[in-house]
Amino acid sequence: MSQQLEAEFVKQLEENQNIVHKICRLYTNDKDAHNDLFQEVTIQLWKAYPKFRGDAKFSTWMYRVALNTAITLYRKSTRRVKTTAYESVQFKVTDMQEDDESAEQLTLLYGAVKQLNDIEKALVFLYLEDKNYKEISATLGISEVNARVKMNRVKTKLTNIINP
Amino acid sequence: MDQLDILKEKWNSQDTEYPHYTTDTIKGLLAKKSTSIVKWLLIIAIIEFAVMTGINFIYSMVGSPDEFTQHMMDSNFVKISWVIHVIAIIYFIFLFYKNYKNISATQPTRSLMKNIIKTRKTMKWYIWYNIIGGFISGIMTTIYMLNNHPLINELMASGKMDGHETMFYVIAFLALTVMYIIFLGFIYLVYMLIYGILLKRLKGNYEELKRMEV
Numbered sequence: 001m002s003q004q005l006e007a008e009f010v011k012q013l014e015e016n017q018n019i020v021h022k023i024c025r026l027y028t029n030d031k032d033a034h035n036d037l038f039q040e041v042t043i044q045l046w047k048a049y050p051k052f053r054g055d056a057k058f059s060t061w062m063y064r065v066a067l068n069t070a071i072t073l074y075r076k077s078t079r080r081v082k083t084t085a086y087e088s089v090q091f092k093v094t095d096m097q098e099d100d101e102s103a104e105q106l107t108l109l110y111g112a113v114k115q116l117n118d119i120e121k122a123l124v125f126l127y128l129e130d131k132n133y134k135e136i137s138a139t140l141g142i143s144e145v146n147a148r149v150k151m152n153r154v155k156t157k158l159t160n161i162i163n164p
Numbered sequence: 165m166d167q168l169d170i171l172k173e174k175w176n177s178q179d180t181e182y183p184h185y186t187t188d189t190i191k192g193l194l195a196k197k198s199t200s201i202v203k204w205l206l207i208i209a210i211i212e213f214a215v216m217t218g219i220n221f222i223y224s225m226v227g228s229p230d231e232f233t234q235h236m237m238d239s240n241f242v243k244i245s246w247v248i249h250v251i252a253i254i255y256f257i258f259l260f261y262k263n264y265k266n267i268s269a270t271q272p273t274r275s276l277m278k279n280i281i282k283t284r285k286t287m288k289w290y291i292w293y294n295i296i297g298g299f300i301s302g303i304m305t306t307i308y309m310l311n312n313h314p315l316i317n318e319l320m321a322s323g324k325m326d327g328h329e330t331m332f333y334v335i336a337f338l339a340l341t342v343m344y345i346i347f348l349g350f351i352y353l354v355y356m357l358i359y360g361i362l363l364k365r366l367k368g369n370y371e372e373l374k375r376m377e378v
Contacts, residue, residue: 010190017190021182038185040200042193044269051270065269068276071369073200073269075362109171118365119372122273127168128175141272146376155168 009049012058013042019059019129020066026113026121027070037074044069063126064139071118112161120154127151202267202280204362209260209287212355213253216294220249232314236305245301252297256290277370284359291355295348302344310336 013020020041024034045065052061113124119140126136137147185193236242263283267276310316310333319325325332 006191006194010187010194013190014185014187017185018182025182036199039193039196040198042190043196043198044200046194047198048268048270051268061270064272068269068271068273069200071273072276072280072366073202075199075201075204076365105171106174109174117372118369119273119376124168128172130172130176138272140373141274141276142373142376150376158168 005049006046009046013045013062016059016062019062022129023066023070023125025110026125027074027118028076029114033076037070040074041066041069044073060135063129063131067122067125067139071122108162112158115161116154116157120150120157123147123151123154124158201362201366202264205280205283205287206264208358208362209264209283212287212290213257216290217253219298232312236308236312241304245297249297252293256286256293259286260290274370274373277366277373280363280366281370284363288355288359291352295352298348299344303341306337306340 020038021034023041024037028034028037045062048065052058113121116124122140123136126139131139133144133147133151136151137144140147142150260283263279263286266279267283269276271279320329
């Protein structure tokens with residue numbers, strides 16, 4: 001039974017893993033930390049999985065657990081913070097190698113979103129993922145009106161970062 | 165259409181950018197240990213309970229219980245405070261367990277943070293309880309010892325302290341009190357430091373969410 005549950009979980013995560021990768025990329029600066037956070041998200045998802053009753057879509061449920069892990073539960077190691085500057089450059093260079101204008105713009109976007117704080121990142125991420133304000137407010141635990149107000153502020157902030 | 169909407173389209177057109185984990189890799193990850201702050205909170209809490217109980221235990225067991233210590237241990241004051249202490253520990257463990265059980269990654273972010281902070285608060289109260297309790301029992305022991313300890317009685321009877329009795333008591337009392345304060349202050353600082361480092365980011369994020377609600 002538990003093996004069946006595990007197989008089911010692994011399959012669903014494998015299919016939806018891009019959600020986690022996007023969050024990892026927003027909240028970490030190098031590949032080690034990315035993999036580390038991915039691992040922690042996987043563990044937290046698995047831990048919470050028995051409570052997942054299928055009353056929501058797996059992916060919807062994943063957003064909440066993954067964001068909570070990135071914002072609240074995950075602990076950045078100090079060793080990594082020190083090497084961030086160097087490795088983030090490396091990480092970006094690898095992305096640029098695709099030499100594709102669209103990829104370049106995406107890197108630019110990531111760069112801008114990364115300058116936001118943890119909560120603002122979550123708001124922007126959910127917005128980019130096409131979540132409505134009802135879902136955003138439910139995920140973060142704030143009111144819908146406040147989510148809207150904050151989102152507008154973050155939009156302005158982001159525009160200012162991209163077009164200084 | 166604002167700039168962010170243009171970006172949104174770009175965002176949604178990205179596909180192959182990310183590493184792809186196979187089902188086998190994911191399966192491997194499931195066996196790994198979590199390093200979440202909740203786990204650290206639990207570890208620290210267990211250490212706290214162990215250290216505090218350990219200190220109390222050593223305190224009452226250290227050295228061979230001579231007649232004087234034995235007499236003190238048999239006093240009603242010590243017996244009653246021991247019972248209160250055991251009840252308090254059980255109560256704190258119950259509170260901690262209750263808070264800990266409430267922490268779930270499936271909650272809205274704000275409730276999750278709130279629950280973690282609540283758990284940490286329980287531990288803070290536990291530390292304070294021990295510091296205040298340790299201080300009171302330290303002072304009581306000092307007063308009792310200065311009045312009843314055979315060595316001090318002997319010293320007083322020897323006549324060496326004639327004329328300086330009050331001075332002796334005041335200095336001895338103050339010296340021991342300062343010692344307790346330094347020791348307990350040190351314990352407090354260690355815990356504040358550990359929690360401070362552990363929960364700094366969480367506190368910042370929680371404040372940010374709270375600010376949004378104003």
